[in-house]
Each structure stands twice: as structure tokens, then as C-alpha cells.
Amino acid sequence: MDLCLYGTVQDSIVDGPGLRYTVFVQGCPHACPGCHNPDSQPAEGGEVHSVQEVLADIRQNPLVQGVTLSGGEPFQQADACAELAEALKAEGYSVWTYTGGLFEDLMANGGEGAQRLIRSTDVLVDGPFVEALRSLDLKWCGSSNQRLIDVPKSLATGSVILWQPDTVAPQRPASW
Template identity: 50%
Template sequence: MTSQIRIAGVVKESIVDGPGIRFVVFAQGCHHHCEGCHNPATHDLSGGHLVSIDTIIAEMKKNPLLDGITLSGGEPFLQPEGFSELAKCAQAAGFHVITYTGYTFETLLAKKDQRWLRLLRYTDLLVDGRFEEEQKSLLLKFRGSKNQRIIDVNQSQLKNKLILSKMN
């Protein structure tokens, strides 16, 4: 079990990274290299710093106003053990979990990597796909470009087909 993750940083309260008030954790490391990426400082796999999952959960529990946690990036799926453990602990503490990824939902499922599937299991909503500059829109809720989707992971797994969240 991994008890530490490599992160670029956190935002303790955000209202723009999902519904309600959310604690945001920015994974360090990304290899998608989307043109126009809003967060290039998160790409270096050895940048950022290590933090323990216990520290993050303890920090979240200090704030009674928090609705959930958002795992952003960087690419959380490059550290699937640590981020799935964080997501699991957050859910167990009553928090809603959103995970952002540059992979598509279909790609994540097709690889059949148990570590990726575990992170999906503890994710309530997945915002998927690379940021596409030519599909950029400022009108989208919680997403940067029109190709990205907000997927209801629980419903999709229950019904065995892709179910979009009503937030799209």
C-alpha cells in the first residue's frame, strides 16, 4: 500500500473544480503534453513534493464546509496506487470524489490495469480526455474543452455503459 503521493500542491477550498466546496489535490507528473495546458509546471515526474495521504485527509477533516475532494493534475492515473488509496480514504470519510484525467474513460477500461480500475472504483465523477485547444470553451462547467466529459462512474459501472453526469 502506498501511503505517499507526489503532488504539485493543494487548494484547500475551491468552488470551480466540481460541485460544492472542494479540496483539490494536483498530482505531479503528466505525459499527455496537451497544447495550451493550463498547468505545465505539473508535467515533470520528479517535480513537486511528496505528501502522506493521512496528512491530506487530516487537513480535509478540519474543514466542516467541504463537500468533496478533486484529484486533478498532472495525471492522477500515473500514481494509481496512491491516488486510489486517497480516494478510498476520502470516500470512507464521507467525501465525494472527482478525478480528472487526460485519458478517456474507454482507454482506462480497455487497459484492464487493476490499479487504474481501483482508482475508478473510488471515483464518483470522472472528467476525462486531453485538453484540446481548438475545442476550448469558457462556457463549460468544470471542463476546459468540449471533448472532455463529466462521467458518472458509479452509474456507468452499474449499467455497464457510459453514463454522463447531468452536469455536462
């Protein structure tokens, strides 16, 4: 499948723990005032790359421990993002996904692609950016309404469990 990308960062240390490759998808319907990445909001524009092309670029750096899907809104391209996330998990990468939606709503109403993407995500950072709740003290998110959700634990227990930094250490890719 193809992804429409706003861009990528091959060596990020600000989009989750460890050295990460960050994929910024193009297009987001949430229109949060104060959005960190307003140029990624329009659905038009961006560059189209196949999932296989993105995977190949990620694999080029053996020091990358994890991949973060951000945007834009990854769930606007849920099927392609799910394909990418499933392949990454199969290769041992940590996967974080950012969304302006809510975990419960995406699981209930997002459709099969959204469910696949969530099931292939280690940490889901959910909720829109709310300027009034913005804080520079927060790590990995911009406003205090946003949650860092431990997806495997949340799915196993049936209720939202927040991620704790020592519970999901970045895994070494199988290719190392």
C-alpha cells in the same frame, strides 16, 4: 502510500460542485498544448506527502464537501490516488477525478490501481485538453471533447453515462 503533489487548494469552488479540496498531483505525460497547469507536467519535482497527511489536511475543514483529484495526471499515481479516494468515499466525501486518459481505456488497460481509482470516483472528467475545442461556456472542463462521466451509473450499466448536475449532490461527510 506517498503522493507526489504539485500542490493543493483547500477551498476550491471551481473544480466541481460545492466547496472542495483539490489535490494537484505532480507529473503528466499527455503534454496537451494550452495545458492549464504546465508546471505540473514534469515527473520530477513536486512535494511528497503521505496519503494520511493529505487526509488529515482535508479533514481540518468541516465545510469541505468533496475532493477533486487533478493534476498533473492522477492515473500516473493510481495506487496512491486510489488509496486516498477509497478513504474519502468511506468518510462520505464526493470524489471527482480529472484525467487526460479515457474512461474505457483506463478501465481496460490501466491496471488494478486505475480500476480502484475509478471505482472510488463519483465523476470522472476524462480526455485531454484540446485547444481547438476550448470553450469558456463549459462548466468543470476546458474543451468540448472532455466528458463528465457518472462513474457509478456507467459501471452499473456497462456504458458511459454522462453526469447530470442534480444526480450527484455533494454528500455531508460522516464526521459532521
